[in-house]
Amino acid sequence: MPIVQLDHIRKMYDTKVAVEGLSLTIEAGAMFGLLGPNGSGKSSTIRMMIGITRPDSGTIRLFDKPFERAALTRIGYLPEERGLYKKMNVLDQLVFLGQLHGLAATEASKRAKAWCEKLQIAEAIGKKTEELSKGMQQKIQFIAALLHEPELIIMDEPFSGLDPVNAALLMDTLLDQRKQGRAILFSTHRMDQVEKFCDEIALLYKGKLVLEGSMREIKSHYPANRVHVHFTGDSTFLQHAAVAKFENFGDTAEIVLHDGADPQLVLHQAVARGTRITRFEVMEPTLEEIFIETVGENVDA
Amino acid sequence: MHNIWLIARREYRERIKTRAFLIATLLIPVLLGGLGFGSGFLAQRTKASAHIAILSDGSVLAQDLKHELEQGKDSNMRVDLESLDDATVARLNAQLKDSKQGLVGYLRVVPPADPQSRPRFIYRGRSASDIGTDTALKQAIKSVLMREKLTGRGMGLKDIDAMLAPVEIENPETGDTTAAFFGAYIMFILMYMVIMLYSMNTARSIIEEKSSRIFEVLLSTITPEELLAGKILGVGAVGVTQTSIWMSAAGLLGVYFAGSLSGSGGHSIVTVPQMLFFVLYFIFAFLLYSSIAAGLGATTNSEQELQQLNMFLVLPLFCCMMSLLTVIKSPDSTFAKVMSLVPFFSPLLMNLRISIGTPQPWEIALSFALMSVSIVAILWVSSRIYRVGILMYGKKPNLPEILRWLKYS
Numbered sequence: 001m002p003i004v005q006l007d008h009i010r011k012m013y014d015t016k017v018a019v020e021g022l023s024l025t026i027e028a029g030a031m032f033g034l035l036g037p038n039g040s041g042k043s044s045t046i047r048m049m050i051g052i053t054r055p056d057s058g059t060i061r062l063f064d065k066p067f068e069r070a071a072l073t074r075i076g077y078l079p080e081e082r083g084l085y086k087k088m089n090v091l092d093q094l095v096f097l098g099q100l101h102g103l104a105a106t107e108a109s110k111r112a113k114a115w116c117e118k119l120q121i122a123e124a125i126g127k128k129t130e131e132l133s134k135g136m137q138q139k140i141q142f143i144a145a146l147l148h149e150p151e152l153i154i155m156d157e158p159f160s161g162l163d164p165v166n167a168a169l170l171m172d173t174l175l176d177q178r179k180q181g182r183a184i185l186f187s188t189h190r191m192d193q194v195e196k197f198c199d200e201i202a203l204l205y206k207g208k209l210v211l212e213g214s215m216r217e218i219k220s221h222y223p224a225n226r227v228h229v230h231f232t233g234d235s236t237f238l239q240h241a242a243v244a245k246f247e248n249f250g251d252t253a254e255i256v257l258h259d260g261a262d263p264q265l266v267l268h269q270a271v272a273r274g275t276r277i278t279r280f281e282v283m284e285p286t287l288e289e290i291f292i293e294t295v296g297e298n299v300d301a
Numbered sequence: 302m303h304n305i306w307l308i309a310r311r312e313y314r315e316r317i318k319t320r321a322f323l324i325a326t327l328l329i330p331v332l333l334g335g336l337g338f339g340s341g342f343l344a345q346r347t348k349a350s351a352h353i354a355i356l357s358d359g360s361v362l363a364q365d366l367k368h369e370l371e372q373g374k375d376s377n378m379r380v381d382l383e384s385l386d387d388a389t390v391a392r393l394n395a396q397l398k399d400s401k402q403g404l405v406g407y408l409r410v411v412p413p414a415d416p417q418s419r420p421r422f423i424y425r426g427r428s429a430s431d432i433g434t435d436t437a438l439k440q441a442i443k444s445v446l447m448r449e450k451l452t453g454r455g456m457g458l459k460d461i462d463a464m465l466a467p468v469e470i471e472n473p474e475t476g477d478t479t480a481a482f483f484g485a486y487i488m489f490i491l492m493y494m495v496i497m498l499y500s501m502n503t504a505r506s507i508i509e510e511k512s513s514r515i516f517e518v519l520l521s522t523i524t525p526e527e528l529l530a531g532k533i534l535g536v537g538a539v540g541v542t543q544t545s546i547w548m549s550a551a552g553l554l555g556v557y558f559a560g561s562l563s564g565s566g567g568h569s570i571v572t573v574p575q576m577l578f579f580v581l582y583f584i585f586a587f588l589l590y591s592s593i594a595a596g597l598g599a600t601t602n603s604e605q606e607l608q609q610l611n612m613f614l615v616l617p618l619f620c621c622m623m624s625l626l627t628v629i630k631s632p633d634s635t636f637a638k639v640m641s642l643v644p645f646f647s648p649l650l651m652n653l654r655i656s657i658g659t660p661q662p663w664e665i666a667l668s669f670a671l672m673s674v675s676i677v678a679i680l681w682v683s684s685r686i687y688r689v690g691i692l693m694y695g696k697k698p699n700l701p702e703i704l705r706w707l708k709y710s
Contacts, residue, residue, distance in 0.1 A: 014705075052520045052692070069524070077521040083514030088315060096311050100304060100522050144518065 001028050001064050003152045003183040004049060009058030011044055018044040020207045022058075026183050026200070028151070031174075033194045034187040035287065036204035042187040043080055045204070046154055050077055063151070073102040076150035080157045080187075082141050086130040090116075093129060094144055101148035108147060115143040119169065135166055142170060146177070153177060156187045171197065191287040201287070205295050222285045222293070227255040227263050229270075230279035237270035304523040305531040312506065312535025322539065329494065330547050333487050351434045352379040354393055354407040359384070362420065362445065363410050369441040376437040385409060397427050405434060419446065482629070485656035488579060489625065491547065492649055493618055495583055499540040500590035500614055504607055506532060507598030507691070516691045525688040529595055537587045544583050548576040578655050585672045586648030590614055592676060596683030599690030600698055617645035624650065632658030642668055644675040682707065 004026040011019045019041040026032045034042050047053045049060060051069055062071040085093055091112055098108030116122045119139045124132050129140065138161060145153065153174070159167045175197070178184055186194050195201075201218065203211035211218060225244075230252050238246045238253060242261035247254045257263055263282045270277055285293075316322060353370075357363035367380040383389045390409075396402045406426030413420050422442060426434065444465060451461050510516055519528055552573065597610045624646075628637040632654045641650035641660070647668040654660045689706040690698070698706075 050521045052517070072522045075521065077518065079514075079517035079521075081514040081517055083510075083516065083518060085315070085510075085515060086513050088311075096307065097518065099307050100519070141518070 002026065002061070003028050003030075003063060004185070005061040005064075006045070006049070007059045007061075009045070009048060009055040009060065011041075011048060011053065011055050013044075017207050019048070019055075022204070022207075022209050024202045024209065024212060026152070026185060028183050029178060029181045030183050030199045031178050031197050032183065032185045033191075033198035033201035034185060034204065035189070035191050035194070035201055035291070037189050040189075040204040041207040042189075042204055043156060044207075046077075046156060046185070046187060050075055050154065073148065074151045076101075076145035076148065076153045078141060078145040078153075078155045078158055080160075082138065084129045084137060084141060084144075086128070088129055090127055090129055090132070090140055091125050094140065094147060097144040098147045101150075103148050111147050112143065115147065119143065119173070134161060135163060138162055139166070139170075142173075146173075150182065152183045152185065154185045154187070157189075158186070159188070159190070159193055191291065195287040203287075203291055203294070205291075210294050211290070218290065219284050222290050223259060224263075224282050224284045225257040225259060225261070226283045226285075227257065227266065228279070228281045228283055229253045229255065229277065231270065232276045232278070234273050234275045237266065237273050237275055240266050240269050242266055304527045305534065308519075308523070308528055308531025309535035309538065312532055313538045316502075316536065316539045317542065322543070325498070326543050326546055329491070330550065333491060350377045350379075351405040351431070351437075352381075352403040353405060353434065353438075354381040354383050355410060356383045356385040356389055356393075356407060357410040358412055360410065360412065360420075362449065365445045365448065366408075366410075366441055369445050370437065373437075373441055373444075376441065378434075378437065379403075383407075385411070394425075397425070405431060408438065481657065484575075485629070485653055488575065488656055489649060489653050491544075492579065492583065492586070492652060493622070495540060495544055496586045496590050496648065497614065497618060499536060499587050500594040501607075501611065502539075503533060503536045503591035504594035504598035504601075504611075505604065506536060507595060507687070508601060508604060508607060511598075511602065511691055520692075525691065526684055528691075529684050529687050533588065533591050533595065536591065537584065540587050541580060541584060544580050548579055552576055575656050578652055582648040582652040585669065585676070588676045589644060589648075589672060589679065592679040592683050596679075596686045596690075599683070599687040600703060602697065606697055618649070621646050621649040625653070628653060629657060633660075638664065642671060644668075644672045647672055 002025050004024075006022055006024050009019060009022050010017070022041070022045060034045065036042055044053070048055045049062075050072060051067065060067045062068070063074065065071065088096075091109065094112035094115075095105055095108040098112065099105060103111070113122075113125060116125050119142070121136050121139050124136050124140070129137060132140070142158070145155075155174070158170060158174075162170065174184055186198065188194055195215070198215055200214050201212070202209055232251060235248055235253070238248060238255065242257050242263070242265050244256045244258045244261075246256070255263075255266065257266070263280075267277065267280050270280075355363050355366060363382060367382055370376050370378040370380050383393070390407075393404065393407045396404045397406070405428070406424060409421075409423040409425075411421040411423065422438075424435075424438065447465070448461055451464075452458070510519075516528075593613055597607060597613060601607045601610060621640075624636070624640050627634070628640065628650055631637060637650070637654060638660075640646050641654050642664065643650075651660065651665065651668045655665065685707045686703060690703075
């Protein structure tokens with residue numbers, strides 16, 4: 001079942017076009033990456049998806065039905081602008097936000113405690129939010145987005161301001177959620193952070209969709225023609241017919257292959273000539289490289 | 302509806318738990334009561350006690366005046382009798398300039414050319430605004446002159462004193478006028494304070510949510526209209542709780558004192574209808590003023606910015622303050638009637654008129670009707686400003702921008 005369907009949506013703020021003719025579909029159980037540099041229209045798109053603003057034209061369908069506010073309780077949202085009531089007790093806060101998403105108070109309280117245990121912040125539960133560290137507040141907000149077991153989880157820049165340990169913890173939790181069949185929408189300008197997790201992506205640039213599809217499909221259009229080798233011994237294997245050019249750094253080398261050439265042939269030649277290979281990696285272009293190639297200019301992400 | 306209830310309940314619980322609520326609930330009535338009682342007490346007990354000099358040609362009039370000013374019922378002055386000549390005037394002028402001297406002024410009694418007419422009284426004071434001494438002098442001169450005239454017509458001193466004795470008006474129906482006046486006055490000030498306090502609380506609460514960036518999360522399930530309604534209801538409910546506590550306490554105290562003080566004739570300073578109207582007018586005033594405050598809160602990002610805009614709240618309240626005396630003196634004048642029907646003034650002025658006079662029932666009904674219409678109109682505008690403003694961070698919008706917000710769908 002498609003969870004989100006956007007059909008040619010467009011949004012203008014005064015004279016600035018925020019989103020233009022955007023269409024995309026997010027399926028259940030998918031990890032969907034909404035990517036693009038700052039100001040490319042990601043947050044505007046999300047805001048329309050969850051009814052904070054309305055598109056000027058185009059239609060939005062949620063859970064395979066025309067947009068209706070009742071569906072919003074089935075969505076969990078972590079906004080880019082994090083915010084909690086500073087003076088409010090953590091548990092009260094989570095229960096309150098859970099209730100707004102249709103949970104009963106007792107159920108919300110039970111789940112909130114379980115989640116705090118799971119994310120290793122059980123000691124925070126009786127404290128006021130302003131007494132917590134920034135990382136802890138992030139986790140509280142993260143819990144608030146997941147407490148009502150939403151079928152669509154929207155994460156806007158979820159890792160900004162998180163240390164690597166906590167970022168990994170959150171990522172594991174999200175992967176766990178995906179396993180349970182929930183759709184996850186990632187919105188970020190840090191393409192490198194999500195490219196290995198996303199099944200599908202949509203790349204936005206200046207409010208327009210520049211690239212969309214499954215990760216595998218997109219990458220298949222961009223040939224994996226670069227090889228990174230660690231070796232010791234004879235380096236003559238680099239002079240192979242399949243190699244367009246190479247750079248030899250002594251014990252490592254960067255190789256660019258001819259289009260359509262099989263990297264396996266190079267590896268075979270190295271082994272045949274007795275070179276010790278400690279690493280042989282055929283590298284796909286990164287999303288960032290693909291993005292830059294697509295829009296044809298360098299963008300500071 | 303459920304969402305509005307959730308928002309309102311959170312707002313109410315979080316506010317009622319704070320120490321500020323407890324302190325305000327306890328302290329404001331104590332302060333106001335103390336102030337009202339204290340100033341009333343002082344006004345009754347303080348007599349004019351200035352030190353002045355009377356310059357005359359040694360007439361009996363000057364001596365009587367000295368006696369009246371030193372021992373009269375309203376004054377307790379120190380009076381020096383001096384002779385009326387230029388040297389004394391020069392000396393006293395010098396004394397007036399020297400602030401270390403206690404002398405506040407001198408009165409010259411210049412005998413008239415025609416012995417049948419009144420003498421001229423010329424006063425020179427240190428301060429031009431010393432109303433107390435001025436009033437005491439006028440009173441004393443008047444009664445001395447009257448006494449002199451009556452004696453001249455052959456009336457005995459005893460008869461004169463009996464005639465000049467102050468009249469006590471008994472007022473068994475409404476109780477002591479002074480007490481009722483202070484009651485109404487304190488209620489007025491209290492209303493002024495709670496309107497200001499709670500409408501500002503609405504604005505502050507919006508700014509707090511805005512600066513903590515919680516709006517995005519809230520708006521992902523509920524509409525800005527629900528959020529605004531919940532907020533106003535929540536903050537308002539705290540205000541109603543507080544004013545109800547005050548009114549009940551005032552009622553209980555009133556009954557208690559009425560029982561123990563026989564002098565007040567069994568009348569409480571604040572009557573039950575007054576208390577009910579107070580709470581009712583507070584509710585309407587709060588809705589009216591906090592609708593404005595919500596618009597202000599949504600367009601600003603910080604308390605400081607709000608301070609610059611709060612004249613929109615203070616100005617109407619200040620107008621009420623300015624017309625307070627006129628309305629108290631003649632609560633049924635056309636001016637009072639018109640002013641008390643203006644929706645922004647009704648909660649203060651109509652409520653005041655109910656305490657001290659008897660406005661027609663249709664006037665009271667009309668005031669509520671006009672307030673209701675204004676509340677709906679203002680709420681319409683500010684909910685539109687609110688809807689856009691709460692997601693605008695950073696730059697403070699200018700007026701054309703705010704007007705454009707009204708048109709957003």
